[in-house]
Amino acid sequence: METPERWEQISEIAATAIDLPAGEREAYLAASCAGDTELREQVMRLVSAGQASFVRVDQPLVRGDLLRRALSEGRGLVEGEVLGKRYRIVRHxxxxxxxxxxxxxxxxxxxxxxxxxxxxxxxxxxxxxxxxxxxxxxxxxxxxxxxxxxxxxxxxxxxxxxxxxxxxxxxxxxxxxxxxxxxxxxxxxxxxxxxxxxxxxxxxxxxxxxxxxxxxxxxxxxxxxxxxxxxxxxxxxxxxxxxxxxxxxxxxxxxxxxxxxxxxxxxxxxxxxxxxxxxxxxxxxxxxxxxxxxxxxxxxxxxxxxxxxxxxxxxxxxxxxxxxxxxxxxxxxxxxxxxxxxxxxxxxxxxxxxxxxxGPRRRMPLRKLWRRVDWRWAAVAGFVVLTACGVLYWDRVRSKSSPEALRWLRQGEEAIENRSWLTAKDLLDRAQAASPRNVKVLARLAQTHLELDQTQRAQQVLLSALGESGQEPADAEFREALRAGLVKDWPAATAAMERRVKLVPQAEQSRARFDLIWLLEKSGKVKDARGQLEALLKAEPGHAGANLGLGILLYRDGKVEAGEAALRKAEESYRLLGNAEGLATVAVERTEAVVGKDRGGAAFALIETTEKQVRDSLSARSPAGLYSLDARLKVLKAQTYSYQAKHELALATARSAFESGSASLIGGGYIKGLLALARGWIQTEHFPEAIEVLMMARDHAARQECTSCLAMANYYHGYLLSLQQNCAAASEKLQLAAAQFDGLEDRGNQFRARSAEAACYRRAADYDRAEKMMTEIERDAAPFAVPDIKSTLMRERYAMAAQRGDRVGSEALLVQLEEEHRRIQATTLWHQDLIDHSHQRLLSGRLTEARESLNRAAAQLGPDEARLKQHAAMVDALIDCDMGRAPAAQAKLDAASKTYQLTAKQMMLDQSEMACEISIEGSGPDRIAKYCEPIWTKMDTHPELGFLRILGGYSRAHYYIGRREPTEALRWVDIAYGQATKDQHKQNELYAALVGFEAAAMGTDAQSKTLWRQRAVSARQQLEEKLGQEAFQVFWRRATYSGRWANLERTK
Amino acid sequence: MDSIPVTRLLGELGRGDETSEKVLLDAIYRELHRLAQRAMRGERDNHTLQPSALVNEAYMRMKSQLRHEWQNRGHFYAVAARMMRQILIDHARTRNTQKRGTGQRMEALRDTDGQFSCNPEEILGIHEALQRLAVMSERQAQIVELRFFAGLSVEETAVAMEISEKTVKRDWSVARAWLAMELGKA
CATH class of the missing domain: 1.10.510.10 (Transferase(Phosphotransferase) domain 1)
Known part of the structure; x- marks a missing residue:
């Protein structure tokens, strides 16, 4: 097998050679192969094979005329065919x-x-x-x-x-x-x-x-x-x-x-x-x-x-x-x-x-000023050419509307008010089938297509509505609003919708106002939409669709309680009306809101309940509506799974969300499935796959004009880049996403995107910039009361303090965070805080306290919090390490990775960090390699990640100490020590120095031994000063430090 | 070539409503498979799969069910060749498995007018060789595909691929020579 380039070279020469008379070939080959004997031989072999008189491929498997015939027959009539015994077809x-x-x-x-x-x-x-x-x-x-x-x-x-x-x-x-x-x-x-x-x-x-x-x-x-x-x-x-x-x-x-x-x-x-x-x-x-x-x-x-x-x-x-x-x-x-x-x-x-x-005989009449055509009033019959074959079809036949069509239209309009767009589409399709040319049906259908981002379809339907008869002025305004909406001329659309409100009879007032609200929301004027909804509700407090809409808008704006109150009212009305689909919609909206702030077991249970409700209530009625709600729930479920570290399940669910979404062809529904999939890939650190899916999502989002999907794709992409520490590219994407979310008035995601940017700076140890960014977010978010922004920022601040080794600060922040998470009932996150807190206690040397609090936290964990369980088990093993019980720690590490069926490679980064750290204590190089491998790989691919240089450096040193290769060990520990000094992280500095001494002691270089001893002593002194005597004494209970120090003392 | 992206190819065809077209062509494809299977089970043609009948049916359907014109003749040929290749390969495979299972003599593909015959092993051999060729030169592999699986002439191949006749001829002679070697090996 040749490379394509080589093959091209061979082909070029061989193609000419095959055609040449045998006598001229030699000379040609000599000239064109220019001493490349291998090339020449290959070409020769080809040329001689090419002399074969018959090769199987010479005889086609099918005859070419079959295709030609098929092509012409496909056209309909065939040449030579006689029609009606009179006309013989000559040609197409x-x-x-x-x-x-x-x-x-x-x-x-x-x-x-x-x-x-x-x-x-x-x-x-x-x-x-x-x-x-x-x-x-x-x-x-x-x-x-x-x-x-x-x-x-x-x-x-x-x-x-x-x-x-x-x-x-x-x-x-x-x-x-x-x-x-x-x-x-x-x-x-x-x-x-x-x-x-x-x-x-x-x-x-x-x-x-x-x-x-x-x-x-x-x-x-x-x-x-x-x-x-x-x-x-x-x-x-x-x-x-x-x-x-x-x-x-x-x-x-x-x-x-x-x-x-x-x-x-x-x-x-x-x-x-x-x-x-x-x-x-x-x-x-x-x-x-x-x-x-x-x-x-x-x-x-x-x-x-x-x-x-x-x-x-x-x-x-x-x-x-x-x-x-x-x-x-x-x-x-x-x-x-x-x-x-x-x-x-x-x-x-x-x-x-x-x-x-x-030439003109008479003077042309003065061209009158073009009267602005009031086509809205025109009694219209024509232009339905669209639906069939031309003029033939559009006689001045008035459209007669069947009673079924009118019933379906009414139901469709109700579905629109209740945001069941796909159900509405189903009903309106039926209405149109019964009365193909009813203006109201056509207009509603166009509106539905517009909502579902099927602009082409919307245009077609609208165009056919244009030609229909029986237009009332209000209908014409509606049509004008849709037309303007199609070309995104929002002011014109809104103006027309407003005129329509004034034109319709009293009985249709609220529906017309509802359409106006729909348009406002669609055009991004969320605040106006909310105002209108509130006004509408003042007149009709029980309006289900209005309550539903208001609830959604409030939730989206971070006003959880008010949102919930509105949703509850909607629910009440739907129950009274016996509208199962409405109830299901409320349930899905609520679930989305709840899961937005808590991905724990409770959220999961809620999703499952809602899923069941959706299936039960809709299966009989509208498959399309079912699919769209189902797809949304599956997206949520996938997100929840991924928070629970059930990444494979998350991926599988995201996939089925995508399928469910595409089956319903809802505007943007399947794209959200794709986005969930991308998120799954990102969280499992499958970056190339994630990028591929994101590109696809972006492509579809652009085509479907789904701005929110586009913003989400940018957010995820930026998030991914920030995980890769590519802060420049990440911030570009994240800023774009934040601006897009801002336009959509999606505050939660807007601030989440900006927090992700801050996290990127923090991870890159650019603390000032990260802090500045967080202050800005805090300031900008203040007026909005976004439910989880406060905790997001708090968590980010905690991570920063922890990363800088500021134990006191990080513990204080953790306490606040715990409170906040408990307050907003973000159970999983709260559990995570509890475990983190235990971890922080361990780092300070409060080992007993750490173990106690860990046990308390572990008792809280639900059956589906696998990721947290694993996390807790790791912290538990780390405590053992510092209590000087290395064998117990190793046994726990093995048990944890076995129980959760995770090898080091499949663990998320924070867990593989812990696993690596545990494996160092009292075990041989093979074990260390087994658990530290992922860290080392990442360290090599991301040399800019300081924390990996430290952990990777000293774990590799331990590995080489185990293999009795002091030179290599010293080389690696030097990297860890260098980074720790650079970060002014005294604790890490001390630890690296202790490991350095261990490696030096193994070798013969007395000078190096002295150097590392001095480094250790000095680092210990500085840490003592930094922490204060009391805290230092507590800290010194950690066997991983004091044990190694004792070793250093012994070898004096 | 377990999954030749037929649907992708077809998707690219679409002018107008792409989705429905894709659905339609998928349906035609499934229908063809059904036909071929029936033929193979002997319900119709006594264990003889007639490629031309199959092709004819395929194209008739593709053409008549699509309301509008194909982008151009070349595109139609390209899709047709790809579809035929996949169908014939699938069948050759099934037959191969059947043969192994029952120890029967392998049935040859034979056109009723006796113009050609080709046994499943041969087709599979060519198909696999073409896959290898495609790694080195996709263009050469496609030329062979169009000529062998769809019976196109040099001129038609050139039109279908939007390349010159000269290129088709040159590539064909090299690909043919290479295939002679490859098929001779077995």
Missing amino acids: IGAGGMGDVYEAWDLSLESRVALKTVRPEFARDEAIVERFKREVQLARQVTHENVCRVYDLGSMARGEDGVEVFCLTMELIEGQTLAELMRSHGPWTYEEALPVLEQVCLGLKAAHQAGVIHRDLKPANIMLVRREDAEKTWHVVVTDFGLAHSNQADASSWTQKMRPGTPAYMAPEQLEGKAVGPEADLYALGGVMYEMATGRAPWQGDSPLEVAFARLKEPVKAPSQWRPGVDGRWERIMLRLLEKEPGDRYVSAEAVLRDLES
């Missing part, structure tokens, strides 16, 4: 929105025709077919050289299987569409355009006289055929009269699923669904001219929706603004054609033609 020409277009041979009339198929999904609908037929009947009456002739229409049997295909035959025109030509042509001059436009006008005139309106005139429907005359002029044919299918290749077409007409050219009255006359075609003609002259459509926008709205609201810009050289007369013609009011346009195609040919 293209695909359109409604079906495909073929060239066919009419066997009975012996002529070539174009044959258009209509997709079964359209052909099945009798109403469509009927209408289609009528249109074609009309279109057939137009006989004009500039209009494409329509011949025949109907279902035709396909040869073999008798399947019917609905199709339409028409004149076959071989040429280019104007759309194609425009792409390669660039802007047209008046003179160039005139011959084309004249013929389009003639075609339109003929059609209009026959009573046929095109309705979808656009460049793709104008065919140009080169005439074989001297000037090679164009013959122009307008196609698809009255058919209004959309061409897929058209840039302005909608997504694949919903094919609209071509909003870029549609007249305003057509968009509004009013009756359409010849003027609509003239408007489209104006659009075509505009694009020919300027190279751009009269209205632009990011989406058909925007384009459509733009036309209704804004006047068109004069073509000369885009292209200064545009012929003035032509420009006036265009602008007149593009008048918003049909009556202000030309009266006929013929009139346009006259003006085109001889």
